Structures are given as C-alpha cells and as structure tokens.
Amino acid sequence: MAGGSEKGKPNKMTIDEVAKALGVSATTVSRALSGKGRIGENTRQRVLEYAREHGYRPNAERSSSGKIPGTGTIAIVIPEGKELVDQPFFYTCMYGVNEMAMVNGYDMLVITAGGLDITHLKRVISARKADGVILARTYRADPFAAYLRERRIPFVAVGSLDDDGGVQVDHDHRGACRDLTSILISRKMNRIAYLGSSDGKIVDDERYAGYLQACEDAGLAVDRELVSREETTVSGMQKKVEQFLERKADCILCQDDAVCNIVLKELRSRNVRVPEDIRVASCYNSKLLENYPVSVTTLNFDVMESGRTACRLLLDLISGRPVPRKTVLDYEVLLKDSTK
Numbered sequence: 001m002a003g004g005s006e007k008g009k010p011n012k013m014t015i016d017e018v019a020k021a022l023g024v025s026a027t028t029v030s031r032a033l034s035g036k037g038r039i040g041e042n043t044r045q046r047v048l049e050y051a052r053e054h055g056y057r058p059n060a061e062r063s064s065s066g067k068i069p070g071t072g073t074i075a076i077v078i079p080e081g082k083e084l085v086d087q088p089f090f091y092t093c094m095y096g097v098n099e100m101a102m103v104n105g106y107d108m109l110v111i112t113a114g115g116l117d118i119t120h121l122k123r124v125i126s127a128r129k130a131d132g133v134i135l136a137r138t139y140r141a142d143p144f145a146a147y148l149r150e151r152r153i154p155f156v157a158v159g160s161l162d163d164d165g166g167v168q169v170d171h172d173h174r175g176a177c178r179d180l181t182s183i184l185i186s187r188k189m190n191r192i193a194y195l196g197s198s199d200g201k202i203v204d205d206e207r208y209a210g211y212l213q214a215c216e217d218a219g220l221a222v223d224r225e226l227v228s229r230e231e232t233t234v235s236g237m238q239k240k241v242e243q244f245l246e247r248k249a250d251c252i253l254c255q256d257d258a259v260c261n262i263v264l265k266e267l268r269s270r271n272v273r274v275p276e277d278i279r280v281a282s283c284y285n286s287k288l289l290e291n292y293p294v295s296v297t298t299l300n301f302d303v304m305e306s307g308r309t310a311c312r313l314l315l316d317l318i319s320g321r322p323v324p325r326k327t328v329l330d331y332e333v334l335l336k337d338s339t340k
Helices: 015-022 026-034 041-053 082-086 089-103 119-126 143-150 173-186 202-217 234-246 257-269 303-318
Strands: 073-079 107-113 132-135 155-158 167-171 192-195 251-254 279-282 297-301 326-329 331-334
Touching (some): 015 026, 026 041, 073 089, 073 119, 073 303, 089 107, 089 303, 107 119, 119 143, 143 155, 155 303, 167 173, 167 303, 173 192, 173 202, 173 251, 173 297, 173 331, 192 202, 192 234, 234 257, 251 257, 257 279, 303 326
Parallel strands (some): 073 107, 132 155, 155 167, 167 326, 192 251, 251 279
Antiparallel strands (some): 297 331
C-alpha cells in the first residue's frame, strides 16, 4: 500500500502527506498524535487509525518529548505602513481576534503585508510558528488564501473570497450600500456622486455594486462624471470633489471612512457647507469621522464581532470541528445630520 512500511522498515511518510490524505491540516495531525490541544474526538480517532494502518511514526518532526504539539499561536495578516495607520478597521478587528484567542489560551502573531506580498506569511508558515491564520483583508484571486490552501493551513478570511476555497466572515456590503443609497434617493438626492478606489479589494467592488443596484432599482441613470474609482491619492480625490461640485451633485457617497475624511476636509477648506450646500455619506463608520462638526450618515458594522467570530471559527477549524463556509453578520444604517 502506498505510504506504508514494509516488514519493519522505517516509514518515510511526512506529516504533510498524512494531512493531505485525510483532508486536514498538519496541525490537526500533530494535535491528534500528541494527545494535546483542541481537536474533535472523531477527527483524533480518524488520524490515529490512519497512522496505525499506514505504520506512520513521527520521527525528525517530533519535539524532544517525542510529541508534536501545536504552537498555541494563531496569526493575523494585516496591511503595513500608512494604510494600517489610516484605517482603524484593522486595529479593531485585531482586538476582537486577540480577545477570543486569549480566552481560549492562544497567542496572536501579527503578520504585516505590503499589498499582495506574501513573503512574511510564507516565512511564518515555513517556520511553523502558527496553527492557523486569519486574513483581515481579501482580494480577487487572493494570493494569501491560495498559498494557505496549498499548504493546507487552516485559515479564515474576514471578507469574501471570489471562490469557495476558504471559510469567510463578512457583512453584506453590497446590500448595505444598496440600502443606504436607496434611502438617500428617497430623500430626493438623485445626483449622488460615488468616490472610492478599485485595486482588487472585494469589499470595494461590493460597495460600488450596491450603489449601482440602488440607482438601477430607482430608475436613475448614473452620471459617469459623478463616479470615480481610480484615484488613490489625496490630491486626486480633492480634484474629484471639485468636479462633483461643478457637476451639481446632491450628495457624495464615500467608499469608506478614509475617503470620507478627505472629502469632509476638502469641503471645509472650500467653505462648502454640509448639508446645506451638499450632503455627504460614508459606506463605513469609524472614529475618523467623529471630529467633524456635523455628524455623518454612515453604515455601521461591528468589526470587533467580526474579529471574534473569525477567531472562534479558526479555532474550530484547528480542532477539526465542522464550521459554516460563510458567516454573514448584520449592519446598521445610521442616518445623521450630513444628509438632512
């Protein structure tokens, strides 16, 4: 039999091969064989039976105690540099993950990534420093998810993936943005400008799709001069605000809190009053928007709960317990003074 041993000869199977044969992670195999760590009893017995049937004995992979314990650590992948500083979402998500990890006796390791660079993640996984990974951001054709699937590492994505190859925790960003836009339209704002960016992040695409859907539902043709998804710099977005004012927009719908902060500051510098001269709304709420004199209409998501839920699901995955493929959390539309 493939992978078995012959008449007492030492077995050459690796822990990764055992994991692949059983459709579980190497960490799950380690926990089953070591007798330590959180793992479902059915999964533990399945691993032990497979090891007995195939004569598998961990050798060089064992610790000095002869066992293969898990690391007791989970990792979270977040952006690095200015993007991390400008977007409170990631800190809040991390806090939720860490809170749940600590309650369950795990430590949290932070992996920062510049854009789509998976180098740091590879280094952590190759050194077996984490039992599983949480991806705090998702992309189209996500390289982080693809690598973790290839290595059979348990992972949970905070956000949607464009395939079914991973466990996901997300909010209905498309539905939320559609609802917000529909409410704005119902308040006689028929020329709603949309300002954001498009660099492969699924959440940004979903929010824009919700905006378009609401316009279509209301029978409104979208003025393409009132839509911008290309600008990534502050100066570029400031110019778009000027363009929207010239095109007589009723309202500027901002992709997220960072964009909305830029818009509000630019309007203030031009002495444009909100909401008297133009209304403003954001598809995401955070503390960034609390310092403006006028309270801002936003979509509110419980990011802390996203982190907690993602961590809980990851720990279940590590333990071999069944988990739902996708968990969708609730949202609120907060109507404030900026769209009166």
